[in-house]
Amino acid sequence: MKGAAITYNDGLGGRMDQKMKICVVGLGSIGFNLFTHLGRKFPGEVIGVDVNESRVSELRRQGFEVTADYRNLTGIDVWLMAPSTGSRGQNLFLALEQMLICPGSLISIESTLPPGTMWRVREFLEEKGFELGTDIFLIHVPHRIMFGVDQTVCDTPRVMGAFTGACLERGRRFYAPLVPQLVEVPDVRVAELSKVVENVKRYVDIAFAQDIYCYCVDQGIDFDELRLAVNSKNNVELLGTDWGIGGECLPKDMGFLRSVCSSVLLEGAEEADNQYRHRIARQVGSGRGVLVRGLSYKAGVKDIKHSRGADLVRALEAAGNTVWVEDPLFTPGELAEAGFRPNDQAEPGKEKQERLTGRVVLERQRALNPKDE
Incomplete structure (x- = not known):
């Protein structure tokens, strides 16, 4: 070399x-x-x-x-x-x-x-x-x-x-x-803490957005319209939502900070995310056909590791549902290789016919507004 x-x-x-x-x-x-x-x-x-x-x-x-x-x-x-x-x-x-x-x-x-x-x-x-x-x-x-x-x-x-x-x-x-x-x-401690704080700040912001989204759903308010209204102020950003707070870094760094900083706020953010993810799965119930749209850990990034979408699929399956998935970043073969049931409309047979009727459809950024196919 x-x-x-x-x-x-x-x-x-x-x-x-x-x-x-x-x-x-x-x-x-x-x-x-x-x-x-x-x-x-x-x-x-x-x-x-x-x-x-x-x-x-x-x-x-x-x-x-x-x-x-x-x-x-x-x-x-x-x-x-x-x-x-x-x-x-x-x-x-x-x-x-x-x-x-x-x-x-x-x-x-x-x-x-x-x-x-x-x-x-x-x-x-x-x-x-x-x-x-x-x-x-x-x-x-x-x-x-x-x-x-x-x-x-x-x-x-x-x-x-x-x-x-x-x-x-x-x-x-x-x-x-x-x-x-x-x-x-x-002070090297400032550099050390800065990255952890950056990620935990984003974690808290997402948890807050998820809670507001839940409130909007309960009240029949359009969350996307609320975001447009709030974000018209240049020093404020209400973030979007997903399947929950995933990826490797944010949950890990929340753990890093909570290990040294006792905080009701941080504890509450973690609990809020847990409740949000459980609510997405709970709304489906059991014994149903489900299509989950969007499986990557983050929209636009071709990576399933640490994906809350993948966690959701497993939770729905454990509850007795049959779950199909699709993601524009992955081919049906790649999804099947990763252990998921791809939503391949070309698949022949009875199973295809069953999939095309009576399924509930979950979208990653409107996870609490399921649609019936």
Whole structure:
């Protein structure tokens, strides 16, 4: 692996050119996005590592330079850490334990962290004999991306925190040319908390929207008209609704924040989402045919993992319903392979005839207004 030739602006009016070897740790949706983005900027100069050997094999078949063996990663100058952290950051520490860390290297934690994790990372590295700001440079730059809107994790301003000024300076040299704005904070806890708060704020906003939607349904009020009215004020946004609050990040980060912050508001937001999802399933009852339209975890994003739509299908099936699904992002074959019953109108036989009459239809953004086919 060659060293990437990168020109940095050091933020102090000078420039420096330095060849670096860059490794992205963790090749899930976030890490792979970062890996491919840097790979396009510096072809052949970035390597990725993931402990999931099937994932690594798949990416190798596609021509990417990746490995599952940390022993293959020597002389790395920049480690970009993007593993799914686990409930207490355990996956991050498993990766740190295996890394062959060279003196002078930059370690950037991009994963969203439970508050307090960066102090644990510092203690871990110091126990290994490293002095921050001298031997190695540790920063926290939590990733930001809105899938379906942003193309890469480098398309939006990023927050960077560190324990020392020298670490901040080294981080600035790497990230400043890559992102539109770098927001530096001298207290690493601010960077750590900022990403968690961003996601929990969105969680609370969605839970509020779901509650208002429920009220509108009960009162016969058009929720979409209400949103247009409310959102005409430029500093207010009433969000839309879906099958519930899904995806990996928002529920996980709510758990991170609630583990350190006792809050009736946060507890209530979680309970409101649970009640909303139960109401969607409860309105159908049992012994019915149901068509669920929209299965991806988020409209416009082709991913079923952590989908509340998928959870809804399983809950309806468990209640004794027969459930068909459709989603414009997936072919009937892909849905069937994922374990669902696709709404394939070309399917012949008695089952098709039964499906075409008497079914209840659930739409993801009008989940409490079912229609009968």
